[in-house]
Amino acid sequence: MIRRGKHRSLARAAGPVDDDARIMPLINVVFLLLVFFMVAGQLAASDPFEVEPSASAAAPEAEREGAEVLMGAGGRLALDGRETAEAALLADLAERMAAAPEMPLRLRADGQVPASDLVAMMRRLQSAGAADITLIMRPRKP
Structure with a gap:
């Protein structure tokens, strides 16, 4: 006990x-x-290089599905977070567009990229099959 x-x-x-x-x-x-x-x-994925978009007076558009192309001031390019050469980017994009022709494409360009280079890139993206290209810009501060 x-x-x-x-x-x-x-x-x-x-x-x-x-x-x-x-x-x-x-x-x-x-x-x-x-x-x-x-x-x-x-763990959050970051862009391969910094891109500061131009200012826009339009209301910000909601993020959409699809691919995203980054265009840096020094001519650097990236597709969906992977830095790549222009020829490889256009070839990869053409493959994707052939598989999904209605896939939207977002183009986020640095504010220092000349407008002529931006328009030329948009034309090359269209020739690769991108029909719906959205230019991503940051809202202008009031």
Whole structure:
């Protein structure tokens, strides 16, 4: 037969419970959540190079499905987040357009790209089969 008094004396013999030890699991959980969100924040895909679109007075259009072409100021090009040469971009786009002719295409060009280069690229994209090209611009600040 075990006495209750004996169990109590064993608990006291182990020493007083440290208040810091009680909050350690909470600190561990908060730290793990912090690490999780830091890692999860890095998983978002970023563009291969920075593009600052021109300003537009029109209302912003909602994002649509389809492909996106980035056009950098130095003539750099990317298709759906992959930097590529112009010939490869047009060939890949022509393949996609042959498979899905109604696929919309978004063109996001840097504000420093000359308008003549932008129009020439839009013509080349049309010749690759893109019928629906949307030029992405940032809203003009009032």
